[in-house]
Amino acid sequence: MENMFKSLLENHSIRTIYELSKIVMGKDPVHGWPHVERVLGLVLRLSEKYRDRIDLEALVVATLLHDIGRRFEEDYGEHHAVISARLAKHLLKAMGYNEDFIGRVEEIILSHSFSLNKKPESLEAMILSDADKLDAIGAIGVVRAFMLGGECRETIEDKIKHFHEKLLKLKELLYLEESARIAERRHRFLEEFLRELERDLEESRVY
């Protein structure tokens, strides 16, 4: 799959989208290019099993663009997946991609988010949705949650609530068996981390 990706990158259009995403997403480890790159890695890993049944090019393009609208969410008052899909549509049209391909990419992007709650219709959309969720759990999920919490001046207790309300539920929202396999260790770590954190807090209590 690594080779397949390398040959995809030799495609001028995909290389352009890759470089564009890298610049626009920026260095933010929580939601920027490092997140997109990790999700891409997971997408390629999950795609191995289904390589004969999926449009890898549409999936890779959708992955590269899935969060591109995030930084404009407040400006437009829309969900970032909706903005990303719209931006992808215009960009891909200008690049000469056909309607079919563009429709596939839009569907994959629109179905990736936990909060938009649009169910994936294609295998490609299930793969991106799962990969995106896997990046929110495990050690990387803990790092992301607390980096974001710091940025938003949240308390540790706010974050614990977020673990219970969202992160611990993500494993139930995965579509593919292989994703569930990867999620198992990551989920276990979340639970272990939370136990330790609650123990530390209890131990440090003043009264």
Ligand SMILES: [Fe+2]
């Ligand atoms: Fe997203």
Ligand SMILES: [Fe+2]
């Ligand atoms: Fe994402």
